[in-house]
Amino acid sequence: MDNTGQFQKEMKKSVLKEIISLLVKVSALFIFALLSATFVKNELAADKSMKHLETAFVEAFDSHKTFLLEESTQALCRELLAGEEEAASFQNLLYRHNLNQKIRSKAIVMDSQFNIKYSSFSNEEISAYHYSYNNAISNNARKIGENEVYTAVYNNSTGYSDYMMVKPLRQGEDIIGYISLFLSGDDWSYYMSHFSDNGVITDTRNNVIFYNKPSLMENSYKFDIKKSKITYISGERYWLKHAALPVYGIQIYSLVLYPGNPEIIIGLIMVIIIGILWFNLASRISETMAEKNAQSINKLVSEIRIIRKFDQTHRIQMDSKDEFEDVAHHINQMLNTITHLHEKNTELLKLNNLIEINHLTAQINPHFLYNTLEIIRNLLIFDADQAGKLIVKLTKVLRYSINNSKRDVTLEEDLQFIHDYLSIQKTRFGERLQCTMDIDENCYSCVVPKLVLQPLIENSIKYGFQDQMELSIRIKGYLKDGYLILQVEDNGPGMGEKDLEELKDMLSKDVNETRANGLYNIMRRLKLKYTEKSGMEITARPLRGLTITLNILQQPEEPGVLQRIRFEEEEHV
The missing domain is CATH 3.30.450.20 (PAS domain)
Structure with missing residues (x-):
């Protein structure tokens, strides 16, 4: 497509519109002031x-x-x-x-x-x-x-x-x-x-x-x-x-x-004469500006062609001392941002692999396996049927956690895994562990990172029983303003303000410096995959429990009917 000279024509047309607009405004202002x-x-x-x-x-x-x-x-x-x-x-x-x-x-x-x-x-x-x-x-x-x-x-x-x-x-x-x-x-x-x-x-x-x-x-x-x-x-x-x-x-x-006002007519004539002079002057200036700007545009187009066809790492070099130099600078910034996003996507892929490797060690940790196997050993002596059921549930948990075919799942799938995981924990702790779920029905189809809730529940169990014999965990889920809100709340010993701030500071860093591998991996994965708008919030008070809230960016959906799901323990010894 040949657009040679089009820029100069458009600039002259734009200047003409501006001059006419200015004349109309000046005339209106003059008449208004006189009146x-x-x-x-x-x-x-x-x-x-x-x-x-x-x-x-x-x-x-x-x-x-x-x-x-x-x-x-x-x-x-x-x-x-x-x-x-x-x-x-x-x-x-x-x-x-x-x-x-x-x-x-x-x-x-x-x-x-x-x-x-x-x-x-x-x-x-x-x-x-x-x-x-x-x-x-x-x-x-x-x-x-x-x-x-x-x-x-x-x-x-x-x-x-x-x-x-x-x-x-x-x-x-x-x-x-x-x-x-x-x-x-x-x-x-x-x-x-x-x-x-x-x-x-x-x-x-x-x-x-x-x-x-x-x-x-x-x-x-x-x-x-x-x-x-x-x-x-x-x-x-x-x-x-x-x-x-x-x-x-x-x-x-x-x-x-109040006789007639000939000065208005005289003033308007003067405005028109001055406007004609302005127009002639502006036409000459616009031609000069268009010629100079055309050189800058040709240079900018040439630099962009190099990036597009030959070298994507090349950056625009301009020294025109005008607005086009600023445009080149902003384009370079945009290219740097795109490169940074590409690097973040690469990091996300690496992190997904790391998460898959660490599922057994970080989320399904050896202590959990050891405790579960010990329970099964005891059940084989006293209740073989219950031991068999527990083995089936453990098999489901292990199969789900090491399955590499899915990195993102629906919330409904992840909740089924949580149900099996909690059944095993209930077998271990009995009535001392109570867990309640309040999940909006329209949340089940939302896509979430795989095993997004398990580290939060494990964190509550790990620290909740340190200084007390009973623990209550409540899991809530609902949609709000385009976000899926998942909240895990317990009544454990909580955390002091100083310790809470230190934990938040460590979780916000790009490098994991905390022992809370599960919490860090979840927060990092949310930010990389769902932008900075998604993330994790932690609130706590001493002796008042801990609340962890996940905000996951979603497409807006029609709100459903709240369905209360209460975990019912199975028979166990």
Whole structure:
């Protein structure tokens, strides 16, 4: 297959994709940054305007409300309605009040029949509509609480709206009149003209109380717009912030002029121009890189061909001072690992041969044979039938242990051997030896090293009877997370922490330095055949027994039903 030049083409294509991706990311980042800056800028401006409008309204409202609720104001109005005071007295009081106000007010005082007793308005200013509207609002104010004022918006279509604040005048439980304050819309306009803020204040029914820019009002009576961040009024775009003040019964709209953003278009054009320049530069760089890297690749391929066809011990030699030199280094490491694995497999074969040779000496040791033959000799005198059965079992044990046709067996086969082995041991120790097996049914078909359990049981018997007359051994088997777990637990004298650590240390070495030949051979064989993930765990406490656990890597299977198998001793003398 001729792939000449394909590497250079793929590299140029890859660089093109990266440049386009980078341009898209930079453009998106630029737009995001610009929109974020715009958002923050407009939000801050809208917040500032909102706070200014809110402060101005709250100060004016609270001041005029206080004036209406003051006992001196209401007492003077009651005297005025009773004819005990002249209108000039109330006019003087209102004048002094307005001296300290940014938003001044005019007042109308009426009796309970809506007859005007005092008015700050001229006769020309009080129209029939003005009079009727004031009467209607005053009538609505009859049910408000002692410390409340009734509010409304008055618009006479000749200018800015006036904000009305009405308070009934009471004599005991009876209403004897009304006092109405009209906060001047002209004063609102004049006061807010000193600031650059754009805003509208309405009541809860969207009736306009104040606005500072005529172009904001498509309808001078109502201000009803969608409360979205960006809104259009009279063809102009605004950044909107809305807040409601339920305590005062108003809504505040802060509006920041938000014209089009030509800088976004300009910025995108600049990004595209820079991207084109980057692309041209990257194309030239990619051609140079592809040419240089092609030399390194050809050298790497040549070295690999030597290993594949001529010399498997050869290692790649590269001095390109780039990533391909690292690739060559990692390939060499991989080859070394493969060689090491090959050596481990060779070691496994040798160890299997050694295990087969040592089965009679290490696992079926002479002491076991001697003791068994001595038992048979005695049984021949007292119980020939039992002696015959014992000879059959010993024959099975010896035949199984020296059989060279199998190195790995199913757990079920190995357990049958264990059954015969334990029968012989039970004949020797009698009731002093108790053994119980708890094996998951789905474990029987698992493949295990031949004679994997016998050294563990022999170890328990050998050391378990040293300081006590009775010994109990429990064998468990189950599958967990892809592993066959085999556990041999006894109630023997156990082992001290120091001795346990020394045993673990000796078992972990590559060379057997311990007398526990059976334990060492099993652990070493597990690691060589089933990888480092398989192994042996030993736990013990003084006078609390010893537990040895084997973890053997398996293919996952469906869990079976736990079957409890209890070893039953056969008749013996």
